[in-house]
Amino acid sequence: MAGSGLVLVLNAGSSSLKYAVVDAASGASRLREKVERIDESGWDGAFAEVSDRLAQAGIDAGDLAGVGHRVVHGGPRFTTATVVDDAVLAEIRELARLAPLHNPPAAAGIEAARAAWPGLAQVAVFDTAFFADLPTAAATYAVDRAVAGREHLRRYGAHGTSHAWVAGQAARFLGRDLAEVDQVVLHLGNGASAAAIRGGRPVETSMGLTPLEGLVMGTRAGDLDPGLVLHLLRHGDYDGGPLDADALEDLLHHRSGLEGLAGRHDFRDLLGAVDAGDADARTAYDVTCHRIRKYVGAYLAVLDGADAITFTGGVGEHVPRLRADSLAGLDRLGVEVDATRNEQRTDGPRLISSEASRVAVLVVPTDEERAIAAQVAALV
Template identity: 65%
Template sequence: MSDRPVLVLNAGSSSLKYQVLRPGTGESLLGGHLERLHHDDFAAALLRVSAELADAGLGADALAAVGHRVVHGGSRFVVPTLVDDAVLAGLEELVPLAPLHNPPAIEGVRHAREVYPDLPQVAVFDTAFFADLPVEAATYAVDRTLAERHGIRRYGAHGISHHYVAAEVAAFLGRPLAELDQIVLHLGNGASATAIQGGRPVETSMGLTPLEGLVMGTRGGDLDPGVLLHLLRVGGLDVDQLDDLLHHRSGLRGLCGLQDFRDLQAARDAGDEAATTAYAVYCHRLRKYLGAYLAVLGGADVITFTAGAGEHVPRLRADVLAGLERLGIIVDPVHNGTARGPARISADDSEVTVLVVPTREELSIARQVVEALAD
């Protein structure tokens, strides 16, 4: 694998994360996070980033390519894709499937092409890992003609992370990826669970959009669609208000006004009833998915926690897996309390291995960029 640095960009609605990595060694040469950006700031932000890189000896001549994280690739973009005008137009068509996530990514690509006109720009998609989900997992039980017309299916998200972590698990255990039945729990501000059989995802919690599944920082995950109809008909909310509710005023924030796990834990410890309930709902939903995925897989070899809360909140890991001894899952409290990942936190007599493995989505993107350019 080439070790020429790759610039990885992750453009959010009001932020820009960037990192320069050597794909072969995984070494991070430079990185940062610009926040509180407005739509018109992205061009200036990228110029700031390029100037900082140039000052560090990482100008365009030193880079192999620019890689972009794009949340939704739909059914069209299922592999890392070299960006041209036609690809940009295709990404625009997918905005209705990810109205909050795809537009800033598209802006990031556009401006990066202007700042680095001679470098290949490669889009890497969070949905791509799930492109070949089994039909029974990908299909919603709604009118078939309508679903086909509007591209309604389970696309998943966080695929870059799940793909990376699954491979890291196999490497850590010294076992072939093809032999492992895994459950990966990506628990950041956005949260998702994936069942992975032999390196291939067979079920995942996020759906048509990143709204479905687990309880998250500001998104509530699974919800009876009748709730939305009720709020439309009786509550007087319009579509835009429902959109705001689902994306920004649900999940942990909706339940207790807090979304950072450090604040949530402090509030629980102080006896805050709303925070206690929010945490209980979060853990219950997670255990529910864990049980479902154990059934889908017919049992698991390994369960892995990753991302912010998954990597850094031992109490969450312990509470989610408490009382599951009959399922062959036993957590070692000492290992769990000191894990800094990659690390094993299961007891010696646990039939199922439990790990904490840090995710490195930027490195995964950089490596996929190199592979795409080599094809």
């Protein structure tokens, strides 16, 4: 292994770059920062800024074991962390057809990182990898087999790095072996997904072929009747023009979810509007809670009951109201949230269910950077 056990972890978005330097052995972070407005400065400028910050922190390339990149979609091939070469980078770009919002900036970030630090191993860690061995019944769409085979149509899931990390942390908090714990993990943020995890392995998840399916998200609709999409393609218009595939993609990725229902995608703004009496915001909030409750109930059935329901992600960790309202009315399924525990705010994992609850309800902070760093260190 080159350098020390430090790993530079990069999460490239369309106009921002989150980065962290993590000690893979201890999990301690040396840096956790973000470069914004990359569309204005360009990727070269963004990576120059990262290099400057590393230097200011006393870290140079020789101190790093490698660079880990979060990549949302790995398609059918990438089921584990993978060292990036030209062929791998080309495939990540090709998989943009399945994750058009996420894979292109990830590929651009990898390309810029290879140029900035040519002597370091660049490792792609895929959000879909955790779900690569979903049971066939859960992964399979009921469409023509020949079409599905040609187009690699299946449920791939997303947020897998977070789901895997949080499931392990939840088991540790409960003082149990991960292989003994069945749980529903709810990763709730601007992007949101649910997973049913039996003994540390996923058996169902809400995101599908792409990250569009499942829970209500900041700007994405989640579950839809496919007939709705066909109806819009045949009959809809978009800002006065025909609603073609590109316009439909924009509608479903950018103008749906909370944004589409209430005109705002930040959950803090949504709750402020709810409290101010905004009827559209109330509807958006209620639809979000209903969808979460529906998935929890379905996954409790898939698991034949669960030991824990675990909230994580920016919204899941920090919005007690959503946690309480999403699980309200599930007491006959053994799920009861304690109001006082739910409102308490601490940095680490915590129990928020009542003493009477048969299912432990937890809040567990996610740490995707630490999880990625561990995979990079193990690989290089």
